[in-house]
Amino acid sequence: MNHRFLQIHPKDNVLVALTDLKAGESILFDNRTINLKHDIAAKHKFSLYDLETGAQIYMYGSIVGRAMSPIPEGATLTTGNVIHEASSFGSKSETFSWDAPDVSKYKNKFFKGYHRPDGQVGTANYWLVIPLVFCENRNVDVIKDAFVEELGFIKPNAYKSLVQQMTDLYKSGKKSEIENLSVEEDTLNGKSRIFKNIDGIKFLTHNGGCGGIRQDSEALCALFAGYINNPNVAGATVLSLGCQNAQPTILKEKLDKINPEFKKPVILLEQQKEGTEQHLLSQAIKKTFLAMIDADQMQREPAPLSKLTIGLECGGSDGFSGISANPAVGHASDLVVALGGKTILSEFPELCGVEQELINRCTDEVIAEKFSGLMKAYAASAEAVGSGFDMNPSPGNIKDGLITDAMKSSGAAKKGGTSPVVDVLDYTEYISKPGLNLLCTPGNDVESTTAMAGSGANVILFTTGLGTPTGNPIAPVIKISSNTTLAKKMPDIIDIDTGEVITGEKTIEEMGEEILELIIKVASGESIPKAVQLGQDDFIPWKRGVSL
Template sequence: MSDKAAPLAEHALLLSPDDDVAVALRDLPPGLRLRHGTVSMTVTAAIPQGHKLAVRALPAGSAVHKYGQVIGLTSSDVRPGDHVHGHNLAMGTVEQTYEFGTARVQLPVAPLTRTFEGFVRAGGAAATRNYVGIVTSVNCSASTARMIADQFRGPIMDAYPNVDGVVALTHDSGCGMVPTSEGGQLLRRTLRGYAAHPNVGALLVVGLGCEMLAVESLLDDLPAPADTLVERLVIQEQGGVRATVRAGITAVRNLIEQLDQRTRSTVPASKLILGLNCGGSDGYSGITANPALGHASDLLVAQGATTVLAETPEVFGAEHLLTRRAVSEEVGKRLLDRIDWWQRYVQAGGGTLDNNPSPGNKAGGLTTILEKSLGAVAKGGTAELTAVYEYAERVTASGFTFMDTPGYDPVSVTGLVAGGATIVCFTTGRGSVLGTKPVPTIKIATNTPMYERMRDDMDLDAGGIATGDATVEGIGERILDEILAVASGRVTASEDLDLGRDEFVPWQIGAVT
């Protein structure tokens, strides 16, 4: 039998020598014979690409290891060659031990100062895009804002080569809420974060006039660069929607003409704030695109830049790896405090954090949130964790940081942008099609078949890491090159499709009255 058995490495990836499962590189048919060291096995059932193959016998109740970490407990006996997934692997109860600042951090050497061509703002921030943002204080002014912005789409913008567009940032709230509540303050912080964003060179705030979250509360002491051009319109003061749209078109035209006078100049990569996100993950996410993006994050941190990991429900179960990298116990405990908040939050809603992964994640090979989280934290590389922020809180620290956001992609990235991210890298295995105006988003495919199938929606392919045709470090360097090129104006796939208007989705929590 061993003479006919193929080496495991030809068909599956073993990520750590002591792992109990390997990841299928392609669809594995039942009856396929494999050998791993002295162990020979036969695939007992069809195993889809990206799913897990048992490489040793595991009695029911055994801990299952992947990435050298526990991803769950077997719910029934498992034989070598078995498909390991939801039918025989469960979350179980895994106790974590938390350490603070014990991990050894070795950043890549940065022999050269990398640069990009950005818009330098008053105060020293560097923008990657130059937008007119129309921020709405309340849902009641959303349609009006869209009517204004729609007048500046298409060929009309060709006359303004230094302006990237006009985006209406509309939402579903702003009234029927207590402004001082947690939800009210979160929405206000999100809207003010966009209004003060470096990529918003000019701002028009549109309100109705009787809402709880008034226009003035968005503009008072706004921490925007001093050269941000600001206009305001209130529908009830203007005399209705038609009058407001006419006034808004005039105001935006004047703003565009002024913004077009601004040009790009060379700035160091240390001025970048990179948001790290993922969605539509699969069994390859933690093997290819995520660790490659983590390497790019480390390369940027070595340049003095800031990177921001997010999606708290998707680091649950792997948070102990981040606390070990915290620069202080205070920073590490701030992360744990956010995990505790989420435990209470989902319990109040009748759920648990291990309800994740999603059906699409499971179809791609992910079984438990522990497994998903271990792959997701790889986007953060190996650098020290210097700060932890609440949702949409302004990011001020350099280095690798974390922001508390939901795992839902548009809500998560909205928080990152509100916090100041000037560019986003988004990894996906199933094929997410996210866009995030006014910030460019680079989408990185975890596997080559999906990249080939969705080329119009993807910017980079990391699938060669799984097949051995590329390395994590090599793809990480390509990601860094792409980040700098996009920051300098290269159009991403989502920008080419004009995506990003509908993906502005502030996190809504709390009572609505």
């Protein structure tokens, strides 16, 4: 690979700058000399030929845009001269065959996880506290304040110490010294963990459960059912007000649908039945503590890698994401699938333009039609409120080279590797089939990761080119940078750097294997991802049709 620019696919009529290129510079490509018309920043694209108005732009071998005006050879592609355009899609048109990667060296490997009665294996062991309606958020916060510090699940807050120092200086008349204060990593360990085999107690507050439309409450209960059923969860405490739309009976119905053999402990308390708030909270705290004593008896034991369910996510993407981090994650996905595990590719707005490829990879027509139907319905709902998939790229995406949704999508889809699509899941449906599964979610990072954990992911891989601190309450999130500059700039959030793919020091396959090795360590509790260390417990349920 040339380490200054790259043609991703032989069909592409643009090149990607791998480093900053200067106007007037001449580059040699395919025995042709191309004179650059502009300064071209790394991650951005420039034309390989003279393109007329209306010409289709190709990257990854797919249509990713259309020229709005003539684009000379060697000119930069921008939002001023390129508009979104994507390939159309229809029914499954090809028979798909897959050349699975060699996984012989992983056959005898395992991770140490928490074996649940239903056969699932957790990579962590959490207790959940869930409000069925936003009216109970305050009570959940009170329970959180009562538990997390006393049980040793949090360390001292360095920023609280900073505020105390500032207060002392202000009271002493030394306001001018405040600017010189700095926040340093707090070396105190806080209280020791009471429960050695419980990784934490997590609190899923939200703004739903009542009001809105009844479907929102149904979806919320289904999402909570998925979280409670997730193998990383030992059990749950559920607070209900009593009169809300999201009724406990709906939660039970959703749990029964996901897992008819469900056997985890679930503590349900209803405020309008319990009486005073004090009584409700006392009961919740005592019952939860006693249940956690039992949950603490479970210990990690060896499990085959086929028990992994890996969520595949990207956020804060850049022009390198689809060249380094996403394909590396895609290879890791292929390895997990070849080992009999499950993977989940979500973010449907970021599959725009690659639908036909995914349809052709579906194992049968029924699955293909479900995917096609969900994509069309999602696109139509976005257009109905005056939006569309073409509005998906964020200002950060555009600034770093992803100027159309199809361009972003073509790179984002690389997270799904090359394996067959064995199932398509609508939002809140729980994963059951080994192999690559597609899950209908928004492209919004937190809504998507929230959904994948609710569908059974026990580890999530999250690629980023710009840097984003997103995590999840129950599924450890491994953050993967597309470039080394980011990894060095934000080492507090990045777990693994794929920038060596850009420089040519490592191959996609080598990076994919490194990612799998880290997955095994994280799944065994031997390595704690940065998002978990930082307490990034992001949780946002999706209201259908509102979010891209």
